[in-house]
Amino acid sequence: MKAGYYNTASGITNYIVQYGKNSITVKTPALFGMINRIFHHIARLLKLREGYRLSLKTLRFCASGLEREKNGLQLLKKIGGNFVLFNFFQILQSGLTV
Numbered sequence: 001m002k003a004g005y006y007n008t009a010s011g012i013t014n015y016i017v018q019y020g021k022n023s024i025t026v027k028t029p030a031l032f033g034m035i036n037r038i039f040h041h042i043a044r045l046l047k048l049r050e051g052y053r054l055s056l057k058t059l060r061f062c063a064s065g066l067e068r069e070k071n072g073l074q075l076l077k078k079i080g081g082n083f084v085l086f087n088f089f090q091i092l093q094s095g096l097t098v
Contacts, residue, residue, distance in 0.1 A: 004016055006026075006033055006034060006037050007033055008028075008030050008032060008033030008036075009032055009033050009036055009045055009047075009052045010033075010052075012030070012033070014026055014027060014028040014030060014033060014034070015027040015028075032052065032054070035054065036052075036054055039054065039056075042056060042057055042058055043055060043056050043057060044057055060083055061081070061083065062083040062084065062085040063076050063081055063083070063084050063085065064084075064085040064086075064087070065087070066084055066086070
């Protein structure tokens with residue numbers, strides 16, 4: 001990303017107003033170009049008849065249902081898992097914090 005701006009998928013320049021450690025403020029509602037730039041190393045941009053598609057180049061395994069298992073996260077860590085898919089409703093029902 002060049003300092004101060006980034007380009008959308010269709011080549012339109014968008015300006016970065018400010019950025020910090022946890023946030024970025026841009027001068028446009030078009031987020032697809034920014035998402036494309038963030039994931040350019042693991043995704044490819046496909047031009048469709050009506051728009052664009054960002055497709056991941058890799059396969060990711062996400063373990064799900066671990067919010068109900070007491071030792072589920074420890075087991076996932078033990079077998080080398082990196083990604084977890086949580087069900088927000090189950091978390092709210094259990095009263096646990098993540």
